[in-house]
Amino acid sequence: MSExxxxxxxxxxxxxxxxxxxxGELLVVPSGSYEWNRTLSFSRRNWGIRGEGDVxxxxxxxxxxxxxxxxxxxxxxxxxxxxxxxxxxxxxxAIGFRCIVDQRAEFRDITVASxxxxxxxxxxxxxxxxxxxxxxxxxxxxxxxxxxxxxISQYNGGNSRVGIWSSRSGKLTVRNSVLSGFPNNGIYTxxxxxxxxxxxxxxxxxxxxVRLGGSNEVxxxxxxxxxxxxxxxxxxxPQRGVSNASAITADNRExxxxxxxxxxxxFIVRNVPNATGAIRFLDNEWVEVEDxxxxxxxxxxxxxxxxxxxxxxxxxxxxxxxxxxSATVAASGGQYPSVxxxxxxxxxxxxxxxxxxxxxxxxxxxxxxxxxxxxxxxxSETDRSGSxxxxxxxxxxxxxxxxxxxxxVDYQFTVDGEAEHSEYYSEYGTGGEINxxxxxxxxxxxxxxxxxxxxxTDLQIGNGPIVRVNGVEIDPATIGSDKSDExxxxxxxxxxxxxxxxVDYQFTVDGELEHSEYYSEYGTGGEINxxxxxxxxxxxxxxxxxxxxxTDLRIGDGPTVRVNGVExxxxxxxx
Numbered sequence: 269m270s271e272x273x274x275x276x277x278x279x280x281x282x283x284x285x286x287x288x289x290x291x292g293e294l295l296v297v298p299s300g301s302y303e304w305n306r307t308l309s310f311s312r313r314n315w316g317i318r319g320e321g322d323v324x325x326x327x328x329x330x331x332x333x334x335x336x337x338x339x340x341x342x343x344x345x346x347x348x349x350x351x352x353x354x355x356x357x358x359x360x361x362a363i364g365f366r367c368i369v370d371q372r373a374e375f376r377d378i379t380v381a382s383x384x385x386x387x388x389x390x391x392x393x394x395x396x397x398x399x400x401x402x403x404x405x406x407x408x409x410x411x412x413x414x415x416x417x418x419x420i421s422q423y424n425g426g427n428s429r430v431g432i433w434s435s436r437s438g439k440l441t442v443r444n445s446v447l448s449g450f451p452n453n454g455i456y457t458x459x460x461x462x463x464x465x466x467x468x469x470x471x472x473x474x475x476x477x478v479r480l481g482g483s484n485e486v487x488x489x490x491x492x493x494x495x496x497x498x499x500x501x502x503x504x505x506p507q508r509g510v511s512n513a514s515a516i517t518a519d520n521r522e523x524x525x526x527x528x529x530x531x532x533x534x535f536i537v538r539n540v541p542n543a544t545g546a547i548r549f550l551d552n553e554w555v556e557v558e559d560x561x562x563x564x565x566x567x568x569x570x571x572x573x574x575x576x577x578x579x580x581x582x583x584x585x586x587x588x589x590x591x592x593x594s595a596t597v598a599a600s601g602g603q604y605p606s607v608x609x610x611x612x613x614x615x616x617x618x619x620x621x622x623x624x625x626x627x628x629x630x631x632x633x634x635x636x637x638x639x640x641x642x643x644x645x646x647x648s649e650t651d652r653s654g655s656x657x658x659x660x661x662x663x664x665x666x667x668x669x670x671x672x673x674x675x676x677v678d679y680q681f682t683v684d685g686e687a688e689h690s691e692y693y694s695e696y697g698t699g700g701e702i703n704x705x706x707x708x709x710x711x712x713x714x715x716x717x718x719x720x721x722x723x724x725t726d727l728q729i730g731n732g733p734i735v736r737v738n739g740v741e742i743d744p745a746t747i748g749s750d751k752s753d754e755x756x757x758x759x760x761x762x763x764x765x766x767x768x769x770x771v772d773y774q775f776t777v778d779g780e781l782e783h784s785e786y787y788s789e790y791g792t793g794g795e796i797n798x799x800x801x802x803x804x805x806x807x808x809x810x811x812x813x814x815x816x817x818x819t820d821l822r823i824g825d826g827p828t829v830r831v832n833g834v835e836x837x838x839x840x841x842x843x
Contacts, residue, residue: 270294271296287306287308309342316349324354324356364393369405372405375408375412376411386422395432399435410444412445422505433456441463448473462484477516479517530556545570566595577602582610586629588628590630597617610623667694668711668716669733679710685720727744742785762805775823
């Protein structure tokens with residue numbers, strides 16, 4: 269593809285530019301807020317659209333409602349790329365995309381905010397209808413964030429909204445993504461092709477987060493939440509509509525086959541009406557569940573449940589509860605041909621299987637947090653602002669993580685700027701009590717998160733919790749000041765700006781050099797050899813203290829480079 273940078277202004281109709289594009293073009297959209305006022309349908313080869321910076325697209329509220337096929341973009345062809353776009357609007361339409369290709373398509377870093385459906389008996393467009401026709405092809409969905417904000421009881425006979433739907437022959441890969449609040453399955457595949465779901469978070473999806481059907485399908489390294497109290501965006505109405513929620517539904521109907529694998533996943537069952545199992549068999553002969561953990565805090569929801577028969581192979585599993593729910597681990601109705609190394613809390617019922625051991629606990633450090641969605645604009649029912657936090661002007665983050673422990677640990681800290689509680693970085697924490705620039709609180713297994721400006725001037729905390737500043741684990745005894753190397757005088761920060769691309773760098777100074785945890789965020793730190801550093805960033809930031817001057821710096825395109833807090837162009841200074 270050849271890049272074509274669009275000359276477009278805030279408020280312009282981006283869809284008109286897309287409609288006039290051609291084969292072989294990658295449209296680059298500058299940072300800004302745009303409209304998407306038309307439905308587009310075309311075939312392109314070697315074509316794509318990529319946002320540069322923050323690109324927010326507003327879609328009219330009527331789009332996608334009352335139909336299953338109201339896609340804002342319906343593209344076929346081959347080698348299609350759609351990247352780094354946020355779709356949101358006051359009307360919160362059911363924004364949908366269709367992309368059926370011969371061999372290859374990628375959707376990366378796409379955020380979709382929807383409200384729906386909240387009315388009864390309404391058809392709505394699926395968010396992503398994708399697939400590769402060729403058995404050797406693949407559609408990759410990486411970094412999809414979809415807070416559908418729906419009433420999950422509004423299944424409407426299968427005519428309601430699905431997150432990701434596919435029925436093609438190629439492979440579908442979904443990774444590093446968040447899907448919540450869909451009333452008709454988060455991921456629904458009825459396909460002969462391969463499915464891989466990796467490193468994702470799902471919350472409150474009905475009938476399931478993932479339909480699993482086939483020995484070529486695997487769900488791994490993912491976390492599933494049943495808890496409509498997580499936020500105010502997803503609802504269930506047990507007196508009206510159909511709620512039959514599960515995390516994994518084993519189902520081999522239509523073009524799927526038997527089998528499936530669930531590996532290294534966490535299931536948190538707390539509060540969803542009419543849920544029927546963390547893993548539920550519908551029509552599938554077998555599923556293998558391995559190296560997973562279950563927190564069963566809703567008494568009427570089993571770890572493994574049955575609508576129809578089948579075989580569940582269980583290996584290296586932990587079943588725990590935090591409220592003595594007495595929930596059943598493995599319900600009757602199917603077969604358990606292999607049960608190996610299954611630990612069940614004494615406060616749970618084994619049901620159809622026997623425990624290998626009873627001394628175990630759910631490990632929160634192995635589960636992903638649910639990020640508590642909020643978006644600008646707000647619906648008629650709620651007022652939401654910001655994708656992570658309301659006050660992003662507070663540039664630093666502090667997280668005190670109880671790491672799943674049942675022990676209460678008190679903390680207190682002060683900053684020399686402002687401090688605000690952050691729902692985004694918290695998980696089942698109390699939030700602490702903020703008094704001007706001082707905070708007192710405690711954690712018991714969960715996490716309390718804060719945004720703050722300035723520096724941490726003091727932190728007092730007992731043993732146990734993990735403390736992270738700007739995403740980097742810190743020793744509480746030295747938190748916040750980074751004074752140990754301040755005598756070096758200068759700072760250098762290489763910031764990947766959230767990109768998923770790996771960019772290598774190397775630089776040299778004619779003085780001393782030390783890594784700075786304070787100025788780093790999710791970075792690797794680089795390898796320091798006397799006055800030289802070799803390293804890379806992939807979205808995070810590496811920070812350093814140094815004395816003297818920088819004599820050489822080599823870095824690929826993408827990251828932002830700051831010296832003493834000022835952004836610099838390395839090509840001009842050290843090219």
